[in-house]
Amino acid sequence: MAIAYIALGSNLQDPVKQVSRAFDALAQLPATRLLLRSSLYKTAPVGYDNQPDFINAVAKIDTLLEPTVLLRQLLAVEATFGRERPFPNAPRVLDLDLLLYDQIAMHTPELILPHPRMHERGFVLLPLAEIAPDLILPNGKSVVELATQYQQSDIQSLSGLSA
Numbered sequence: 041m042a043i044a045y046i047a048l049g050s051n052l053q054d055p056v057k058q059v060s061r062a063f064d065a066l067a068q069l070p071a072t073r074l075l076l077r078s079s080l081y082k083t084a085p086v087g088y089d090n091q092p093d094f095i096n097a098v099a100k101i102d103t104l105l106e107p108t109v110l111l112r113q114l115l116a117v118e119a120t121f122g123r124e125r126p127f128p129n130a131p132r133v134l135d136l137d138l139l140l141y142d143q144i145a146m147h148t149p150e151l152i153l154p155h156p157r158m159h160e161r162g163f164v165l166l167p168l169a170e171i172a173p174d175l176i177l178p179n180g181k182s183v184v185e186l187a188t189q190y191q192q193s194d195i196q197s198l199s200g201l202s203a
Contacts, residue, residue: 041102041103041104042102042103042104042141042142042144043075043100043101043102043140043141043142044100044101044102044103044107044110044138044139044140044141044142045098045099045100045101045138045139045140045168045172046066046098046099046101046114046136046137046138046139047096047097047098047135047136047137047139047155047158047161047163047164047167047168048062048063048096048097048098048099048134048135048136049083049094049095049096049097049132049134049135049137049163050062050094050095050132050133050134050135051085051091051092051093051094051095051131051132052092052131052132052133053122053133055092055094055095056080056095058095058121058133058134059080059095059096059097059134061121062117062121062134062136063077063097063099065117065120065121066099066101066117066136069101069103069105069110069113069117070105070113071103071104071105072101072102072103072104072105072110073101073102073103074099074100074101075099075100075101075102076099076100076171076172077097077098077099077100077171078097078098078099078167078168078170078171079097079167079170079197079198079199080095080096080097080197080198081095081096081097081163081166081167081195081196081197081198082094082095082096082195082196082198083095083096083162083163083194083195083196084194085129085131086129086161086163087128087129088127088128088129088130088131091130091131092131094163095198096163096164096167097167098139098164098167098168098170098171100171100172107138107141107144107146107151107153108148108150108151110138110141111138111150111151114136114137114138115136117134117136118132118134118135118136121133121134122134123135137155137158137164138151138153138155139154139155139158139164139168140153140154140155140158140175140177140178141153143178145178154177154178159177159179159181159186162187162189162190162193162195163195165183165186165187165190166187166190166191166195166197168183168187169183169184169186169187
């Protein structure tokens with residue numbers, strides 16, 4: 041079994057509900073167990089500002105699926121939720137990003153691991169640090185160390201409100 045971390049985000053059609061449903065969908069993936077789910081975090085949009093705020097979270101799973109197979113499963117979940125991609129950073133019902141898969145580093149046209157921008161995203165680092173405070177990223181940095189730079193940001197923890 042491999043340990044993987046997945047970022048979840050939504051800013052359309054009741055985002056809290058969408059993220060909650062997405063956690064349930066992750067728990068139903070074949071050969072996969074949902075181990076942990078973070079609290080929810082309210083975040084301003086990145087890249088395209090003219091859209092509603094996001095609800096973000098991170099899940100920890102245990103899976104027998106290979107990384108690219110897992111990615112395809114995540115994309116299929118997004119599709120069942122009605123995910124559309126009209127332009128980069130567009131509003132979305134659900135976004136699922138594979139952040140880490142064990143300590144595997146890979147770079148293919150389909151998948152880059154670890155996720156290439158996760159260390160720049162407070163909306164990923166804060167919930168990741170919540171559920172995996174001892175995690176050391178492949179770059180040798182502690183997820184808690186990286187997350188501290190975002191603790192005073194406009195990312196609002198909805199503590200006590202987990203999906």
